[in-house]
Amino acid sequence: MFLSIVVPCFNEAESIPALVHRLSATIEPWREWAEIILVDDGSTDATWAQIEAARDIAPELVGIRLSGNRGHQVALTAGLEAARGERIFMLDADLQDPPELLPDMMHMMDRGYDVVYGRRAERQGESAFKKATAWGFYRLLNMMTDVDIPKDTGDFRLVNRRALDAVLSMPEKARFMRGMFAWAGFDQIGIDYTRAAREKGETKYPFRAMLRLALDAMTAFSTKPLRLATRLSFFSLGVSFLMGLYVIGSLVAQHVVPGWASVVLAVSFFSGVQLLTLGILGEYVGRLYLEAKARPLYFVSEEAREGTPVKLRSRAAG
Ligand code: UDP
């Protein structure tokens, strides 16, 4: 097997026919040595039926059905673990990432790169809010982390076997795949592309999911937020010192100070600081707890590969 294509799909029934069509056309040069792995991330629509139907026209297609919705990054991991290729290409089901970029990425890899990632030079059809939060997120992430995670990249990339094996050897449960690939190192290069608008259906990343991904990314690649508590304590010490000066000053000047405003200000400021640092601690402790439980990332309920669907196999990750 030479090429594996991995696509996580959550309620993407509408996108699958076009996806399979365009992928089949793109892999033409490598058809005999290629597989297309579609991972159904516990969809509640006809995604699985569509995957099974697509296998009639594309026999190189492998369907993996997870037992429930585990999220984009875990579904991607499941597909990557099933991949047998020497080179692995991953993209979203909604065709926002053009499969037609594969030949260019292949050329880059021929030149010796281990990872060729797509960089979103332009984003079409996404809300101003999504663009702004994504823009801010990648810059904040870079400030906060010691790993150089390329800006404006998603999970759209071509990787070779050694880079993939490196990432799959990381057992963490909170999986921010693009960060893990960046951390793995090796020779990496980006290709700019225009991220098209979603063809069918709607985004599976509501604000809640974006926030969770962002927090996973921050906590997985940085402990700087933990140190924020120390910095804030210096700051609040500074503020208290100034307040002390003010109190002494007003005593000397024999002003009768009602003092209400400053007390309320101090109380609300310091309780805000405490809640913030407690919250940051909570984010890390919660993740420690998840890692400590060491549950399998996912279970496979059905697998459609070369004719026979194998029911009820479970696989532990990592
Ligand atoms: N996805 C998934 N599980 C989820 C959410 C999303 O497998 O719980 C898949 C989805 O089907 C798509 C990819 O992850 O292939 C990216 O999702 P989406 O296009 O909705 O995100 P956006 O492009 O809007 O950021």
Ligand code: MG
């Ligand atoms: Mg999308």
